Amino acid sequence: MADQPADQPAAQPAALEGVLRILQINEAHICGHMLQLAAELGIADLLAAGPRDAAGLAADTGSDPDALHRLLRFLAGQGIFTEDDAGRFSLTPTGDCLRSDHPQSLLDLLRWSTVVSRTFQDARYSLRTGLPAFPEAFGQPLFEYLRDHPEVGGHFNGAMAGFSRLESAAVTGAYDFSGARVVVDVAGGDGTLLADLLKAHPAAEGVLMEQPHVVVGAARRFEAEGLSARCRVVSGDFFDEIPAAGDLYILKSIIHDWADDDALRILTACRRAMAPGSRLLLIESVVPPGNTPGEAKLRDVVMLTLLGGRERTREEYAQLLGKAGLRLGQVVATRSPLQILEAVPSD
Incomplete structure (x- = not known):
């Protein structure tokens, strides 16, 4: 190897590390897109019965065999699939x-992520206006x-049910729910968290x-799990009126969807429904201070782009x-990116 010219500075390890980190961040979206394509094609279900070659998978998915082989080879290098000597x-x-x-x-999460990826192509709109890019990309909120x-x-x-499955045990194991008589889960999706609590x-x-x-799917879940006699499913608008008579109210991953004015309307509706001894649990990602990395900081820009919502610091939640x-x-x-913020009536 030729000697480095005397007038050329040696590469600095710290600078090289920074360059590699930038490249890693920049290229992460490619891996995400490849995963989303595999999900869209249903590759995992096609492989559930055993190994298959790219040609057969391409015939089942309407893909070009060589192009699909290259996609699968890439994802095999990421630990999603393996490729044997026979291809x-x-x-x-x-x-x-x-x-x-x-x-x-x-x-479902990966299939939903294709929508998120499309929205981020218009993220410059959010940076320019402070408004969500989703209506710009899809024509509707x-x-x-x-x-x-x-x-x-x-x-x-x-996708939201998938998050709930992953997070439910972490939430139910972290907080003492034993004293709750009537739990009201506001915008509780398919009922995963509430079913686990009950x-x-x-x-x-x-x-x-x-x-x-959404309530039809939740009612089916409670019936399938033998909880119908202990759980009532109601439809409604959380900006307007929330069921009374609960001693514990839950808003899981709801307030972060909304800017402060709308978030305040939801919290005010909860306060009207609460009795003096009721508690409200906000289950959210809380933005850590300073330069501390955190899932909340990623979710924050996602909320901006999709909905115009935001993740908040502990102090911002207290003020709201x-x-x-x-x-x-x-x-x-x-034991998840979520924290449980407990609130009670202040008067």
């Missing part, structure tokens, strides 16, 4: 999570679009409030709750 691909334990029948399936496009709405609901606390009853097109007539008490960490 056949199999699922790894990690790739199993892309099967539709896996108990912790992430298939997010929740209206989900209502009018049931297939996409199904992927969204499945199963863990047989003396408690539940109320799940959701939009009309105070405006709604609520006082922030303990903040409980969980």
